[in-house]
Amino acid sequence: MSNDALMVKARNVHKRFGHLEVLNGINLEVALGQVVCVIGPSGSGKSTFLRCINHLEKIDAGTIKVDGELVGYRQRGERLFELSEREVAERRRAIGMVFQHFNLFPHMTALENVMEGPVQVLRRPKEEVRRRAREILGQVGLSDKEANYPSQLSGGQQQRVAIARALAMQPKLMLFDEPTSALDPELVGDVLGVMRKLAESGMTMIVVTHEIGFAREVGDKLIFMDGGVIVEEGNPREVLSNPSHDRTRSFLSKVL
Amino acid sequence: MVAIAVLVAMAAHAVLTNQRFNWSLEGQYFLSAQILHGVSVTLELTVASMAIGVVLGVVLAIMRLSPNPVVSGSAWVYVWGFRGTPLLVQLLLWANLGALFPTLGLGVPFGPEFVTRQTFTLIPGVIAALLGLGLNEAAYMSEIVRAGILSVGEGQVEAAASIGMRRMSIMRRIVLPQAMRVIVPPTGNETISMLKSTSLVAYVPYVELLFATQNIYTRNYQVMPMLIMASIWYLLITSVLMVGQFYIERHYARGAMRALPPTPMQKLRARAAQLNSAIR
Ligand SMILES: Nc1ncnc2c1ncn2[C@@H]1O[C@H](COP(=O)(O)OP(=O)(O)O)[C@@H](O)[C@H]1O
Ligand SMILES: [Mg+2]
Numbered sequence: 001m002s003n004d005a006l007m008v009k010a011r012n013v014h015k016r017f018g019h020l021e022v023l024n025g026i027n028l029e030v031a032l033g034q035v036v037c038v039i040g041p042s043g044s045g046k047s048t049f050l051r052c053i054n055h056l057e058k059i060d061a062g063t064i065k066v067d068g069e070l071v072g073y074r075q076r077g078e079r080l081f082e083l084s085e086r087e088v089a090e091r092r093r094a095i096g097m098v099f100q101h102f103n104l105f106p107h108m109t110a111l112e113n114v115m116e117g118p119v120q121v122l123r124r125p126k127e128e129v130r131r132r133a134r135e136i137l138g139q140v141g142l143s144d145k146e147a148n149y150p151s152q153l154s155g156g157q158q159q160r161v162a163i164a165r166a167l168a169m170q171p172k173l174m175l176f177d178e179p180t181s182a183l184d185p186e187l188v189g190d191v192l193g194v195m196r197k198l199a200e201s202g203m204t205m206i207v208v209t210h211e212i213g214f215a216r217e218v219g220d221k222l223i224f225m226d227g228g229v230i231v232e233e234g235n236p237r238e239v240l241s242n243p244s245h246d247r248t249r250s251f252l253s254k255v256l
Numbered sequence: 257m258v259a260i261a262v263l264v265a266m267a268a269h270a271v272l273t274n275q276r277f278n279w280s281l282e283g284q285y286f287l288s289a290q291i292l293h294g295v296s297v298t299l300e301l302t303v304a305s306m307a308i309g310v311v312l313g314v315v316l317a318i319m320r321l322s323p324n325p326v327v328s329g330s331a332w333v334y335v336w337g338f339r340g341t342p343l344l345v346q347l348l349l350w351a352n353l354g355a356l357f358p359t360l361g362l363g364v365p366f367g368p369e370f371v372t373r374q375t376f377t378l379i380p381g382v383i384a385a386l387l388g389l390g391l392n393e394a395a396y397m398s399e400i401v402r403a404g405i406l407s408v409g410e411g412q413v414e415a416a417a418s419i420g421m422r423r424m425s426i427m428r429r430i431v432l433p434q435a436m437r438v439i440v441p442p443t444g445n446e447t448i449s450m451l452k453s454t455s456l457v458a459y460v461p462y463v464e465l466l467f468a469t470q471n472i473y474t475r476n477y478q479v480m481p482m483l484i485m486a487s488i489w490y491l492l493i494t495s496v497l498m499v500g501q502f503y504i505e506r507h508y509a510r511g512a513m514r515a516l517p518p519t520p521m522q523k524l525r526a527r528a529a530q531l532n533s534a535i536r
Contacts, residue, residue: 089420092418097415099414103411104415120425169419
């Protein structure tokens, strides 16, 4: 595989919170259009790693490149310098993120939530953005909910609005942090359905999830993290049916 | 209920029939030119000082939350100074600034001055009043705004950052509108409190409602009736402010509640409809 087909390239990423080593040398490559699912016990650093990818957290060592560009830093010689607030914001445009607790803007309707990025950040004309936002809401199955505020939507509907809000920025990469963990079981399917469609359309995705079925059927690669390192990675079916590490086996025996 | 109603009626009767309250005199001055001028100055001072207080308060609150210790430190010192000294003292300090710096000049630092002005002509009563009230208010407002900003979850900031929004527009579009639900109720209190604090300006001195009232009673010696008349004006304006506060709070409840609380008119109409159907 040639280097320029890589959407994400993380090399030896380290992250500490005080004395706590949360990421302990993560190496990961995600190809264009690939869907990578990340599993692992609570506290293993999955969220932290996702947040490092769009620079919501600073990293202490290593590099993360998205679409060939360093995220949050500029390299001069051997040293890395943090980008300005404006430059960081610019690079985040291309990276969509979906959170466990949706984090929709509660004072805006579903449609306004989806329009906020393109209007405020990309400065696109409102009418054009509105048309496009309605299309995206249609794609996630929420055409009839555009005028509702988040508090008037179910969890599954809120999460689909959140996905639409990220998609409105036309990202090259989508990050999902346990997108269905806060949902009632009967609502999980709708959200996973939207994500599956997105994967089929060719979106590059990194998905932290406990939905083993989704990882098996949609994922191109499965990663098992524990203690701030990637313990095992590979084809989802192989890893799930025949894990090569004890830690993976004991984790899978608990969640399957 | 009945007992309270009887007591209130008795008190009202006693007040209204007591000759010394001199209600006809109050009626005579209530809409006089002097009093109306005082009322309008009081209103203007309230609005202008609150505007200064809110704008500067927002700036100070954002400064207080800055990661830069010099920026947050200076905001802290400001709040410490202006909250820690009496408002009346601050007003008198502004009014008498001329005594401290008899002249204010524009020129090269430590060098010759090009323009020199007498301070007392630079700081007339109205400016001293606005500086005193507005700068003091900013200290209180900054604490209110800060509490409001802190009430908005970090997830909101992260979600906004993840779609590429920048710090200042996150503040303006995402955080402050949500913080409003926490900011508006105490700001309503501040406005009512400001309305009353403007009476201190009578000692700057500057002619507002209390000063106008004092002007009248020093001539006709009807101290109590005139002070009661002024109080009625203050009460009247406070009542109007409370109505305004209700509608502003309702506006910022959008999205936070599934359904907005009814306005008094809506309640009245619902009652009327109920009665109507009960009669039929
Ligand atoms: N902002 C933070 N400050 C201190 N510790 C943190 C912070 N964020 C996460 N951690 C710690 O880092 C570890 C990894 O957290 P996280 O990445 O959220 O794990 P996961 O998503 O796999 O459950 C946990 O022990 C957590 O307590
Ligand atoms: Mg997590």
